Each structure stands twice: as C-alpha cells, then as structure tokens.
Amino acid sequence: MKKQSKYIKEQEFTEVLSQIQTAKQLAFQQVNKTLVELYWNIGAFISSQVKVAKWGKNTVEQLAVFIQQKEPSVSGFTASNIWRMKQFYEVYHKDTKLASLGRELSWTHNRRIMSLKMLEEREFYLLLCNQQKYSVRELDRMIKTGTFERTMLANETLSSAITELPQTTDGVFKDSYVFEFLDLPIPHKEKDLQQALIASLKDFILELGVGFTFIGQEFRLQVGHDDFSIDLLFFHRQLQCMVAFELKNRKFKPADLEQLEFYLEALDQDVKLKHENPSIGILLCREKNDEVVKYALNRSLSPMVIADYETKLIPKELLRKKLNEFYALLESDGG
Numbered sequence: 001m002k003k004q005s006k007y008i009k010e011q012e013f014t015e016v017l018s019q020i021q022t023a024k025q026l027a028f029q030q031v032n033k034t035l036v037e038l039y040w041n042i043g044a045f046i047s048s049q050v051k052v053a054k055w056g057k058n059t060v061e062q063l064a065v066f067i068q069q070k071e072p073s074v075s076g077f078t079a080s081n082i083w084r085m086k087q088f089y090e091v092y093h094k095d096t097k098l099a100s101l102g103r104e105l106s107w108t109h110n111r112r113i114m115s116l117k118m119l120e121e122r123e124f125y126l127l128l129c130n131q132q133k134y135s136v137r138e139l140d141r142m143i144k145t146g147t148f149e150r151t152m153l154a155n156e157t158l159s160s161a162i163t164e165l166p167q168t169t170d171g172v173f174k175d176s177y178v179f180e181f182l183d184l185p186i187p188h189k190e191k192d193l194q195q196a197l198i199a200s201l202k203d204f205i206l207e208l209g210v211g212f213t214f215i216g217q218e219f220r221l222q223v224g225h226d227d228f229s230i231d232l233l234f235f236h237r238q239l240q241c242m243v244a245f246e247l248k249n250r251k252f253k254p255a256d257l258e259q260l261e262f263y264l265e266a267l268d269q270d271v272k273l274k275h276e277n278p279s280i281g282i283l284l285c286r287e288k289n290d291e292v293v294k295y296a297l298n299r300s301l302s303p304m305v306i307a308d309y310e311t312k313l314i315p316k317e318l319l320r321k322k323l324n325e326f327y328a329l330l331e332s333d334g335g
Contacts, residue, residue, distance in 0.1 A: 036103050036110065043089030046082060076107075087114060091122075101126040108136045112143065121148045132210055145207075149319035150174040154305070156326060157290070159297035162305065167239045167277050177207055177284065177309045184311050190249045194231055211238040219244075221266045230263050241277040242267055245284055252288040252306055254296040261302045284309050 049055040057079075064079040091114055092099040102110050105126070113125050125148065129139055142148075153175035162169055181203040182196045197204045198217055205212050212234045219233040232245040244267060246260050260281040267279040281304040288308045297304065 032106050033103070036105070036107055039085045039107060040089055040099075040103060042082065043085035043087070044093070046086040047089050047093075050086070084111060084114070098123060098126060101130050104130050106136070109139060112136065112139055116143070124148045124151070128210075138206060141206075144313060144316070145178040145180070146314055146316045146319035147174070147209075149316070149323045150176050150178075150314075151209075153319075153323055153326060154307070157294070158305065159300065159303075161297070161301055161303045162280070165278060165280075165303055167241065169239065169280075172209065172211070172236070172239065173282070173305045173307070174209070175307060176314065177307055178314060179204070179207065179309055179311050180313050181207075182311055186311065188249060190231075190247045193247050193249060197232065208234070211236045212243070213237060215242070221263065221270070223266055223270075228263065228266070230267075236280075239277060239280070240275075242272065242279040244279060244281045246281065248283065248285040250286050252283065252285040252293060252296075252308075254292065256283055256285075257296055257300055257302075257304065260304060261300065264302050264304070278303060280304070282307060 046055065046060065049059075060082050061079040064077055064082060067074070067077045088102070088110060092102050101123075102113075105113075109129055113122050113129075116122050116125070125139060125143065128134060128142070134142070151171055151174055154173045155170055157175065158169065158173070179197070179200075181200050182193075184192060184196055194217060201214060205214065213236070215233040215235055217232050219230040221228040221230065230244045231247045234243045234245070235241070236243050244260065244263050246256070246263070248256060260283055264279045264281050272279060281302065283304060283306045285306065285308050288306055293306045297306065
C-alpha cells in the first residue's frame, strides 16, 4: 500500500514538474521572440540613420560603447552585432513572409541563415526551421551538407511516375544522401550499411527529412509460398504512403529496378491500407550515372527515386555547380 501511495505521489509530482518545465520553455520562447523583435527594430533604426544621418562605422562603435556604459548588465550590443541587426532588417524587410519567419527563430539561427547568399536558400531553411523546430546544430549540418542543393536537384529530376502521384512530393527527396555520421570502411558490404543506418537511426531520419517514420528493417513480404524482404521500410506522414529503401553498395544498374518494382507491387497489394497512397521506392546506390537513371526511369511505371549516397561531406561548391549546370541546361532546352 505504501509503495502504491509513493508511486501515485511520484506521478503527481511529475505532473507539477512537467508544468514548470512547459512554462519555462514558453517563457524562454517569449524572451527570445522579444529579443529578436528588438534586434529587428534596432536594425531598422540603424538602417535609416545610415541613409539619413550618414551614420558610419565610428558612430556605431560609439553607440556600442554608450550602451555598455549605460546598461553594463546587457550583452550582445557590440558594434559588429549592431551591424548584423541592420543586415537582418535589410535582408528581410521587403518580404513580409520571410520577415515573419525570421522573427520566429532565435538570433543564432538568423545569423547562420543570413550568411547564405541566395534568397531561395534562405527561404528554404527559414521554412524548415520554423516547421520542424530544428536546433542550430541541426541547421548547421543541413547547410554544410548542401540540403538545399540536393533537394532542388531531386525536385527537378523526379520521374513522371513520381510527379503524377496524388500526393505532392516536392521537397521530400534528395538527389544524394550524406551519411557522414557513419563510421563505415570503404569498400563496405550492403549489410554493413544497413546495420550502421539502423544504429544511427536518429541521424538517418534527420538526413531523410521531414515526415519519415521507421517501420522496420528486413521487412518480410510473402508472395505465394516465397519469402522476400525489403532492406528498410518507412512510412511518410505527409505523403501518407510507405517508402521502401533498397541499398546497393555499388553503381546503379538498370536491372536493379525490377526487384524494387516487385516489392512496391507486393506492398500495395498486401500491406497498404485502403486510405493510403501508392508506395514509393528509393534505390540508394553508391554511385549513379544521371543519364542512365533518366533512361531507366522513363520506361518505369512505378514511383521510384534513384539516389546515391556519400559517407563524407560533399563540397558545397560542387553541389552548387551541379545545380547551376542543371538550371542552365533547362534554360537552353526552353524549360
């Protein structure tokens, strides 16, 4: 009886603690929002003074000293940071949507995103961080691994079997996946890759992106009296469908599609629920030739993505070059 009473009390105490922690988090969010709003307003004022009163570097340095003397307990108002506040305002003030998104994030998030040159790239990460509440560390990893470039490349190269699905797949898949968090030898076996991804499931799902929920590895399918298994099976909440991953530790071959097409048919016939959308397959290869991929997918009626993977960071300059070359090709083709 005493043990039961102690257990009940612990539950009640935990409830009180939970309320304290929730209130603390809400208070932190409100303080952060107020601080970012303050930085926005200061940035607007400095921007105006630079134009009207010709404020320059020396004046802003004097302002920073003045603030420190009058309010020595506050921090973050160095001359360099005040210039960043001006940049913050000037980068977003002409776009109401981006300005609103920026003011919902922390100052550290904004400083990292402001360092990006392309407006489309800034908007991409602003939206992601607002929707998914990514930490600064997670944001930094996405930028370093070229998530924007890899996603844009995938959006432009998806097969008609994918783009004609009832659900929109824009922004869901990547042209290449980066698994720099895995400690894999080169070369490695497909089984080693599978086990390493499961062992680092949290990082793997972060790399896959929004909406992926893990179902299982070596997912069993029975067709007739024969057994088959899918390397990795996920469910995507936004797409409302299963996503099957097949892993290849070598270069893509067109013959690889046959196996994955069979798995997708079995999933849709025997596993998919009535309200769910058709299943999608991702063939994850060590290397791929984009022209070969394009030809192979043109003849396939199954919704599949063929992507390669890297076990180390891809230089951002290479990804940007590839994206620019692709856009240039589209323009020359009249697209």
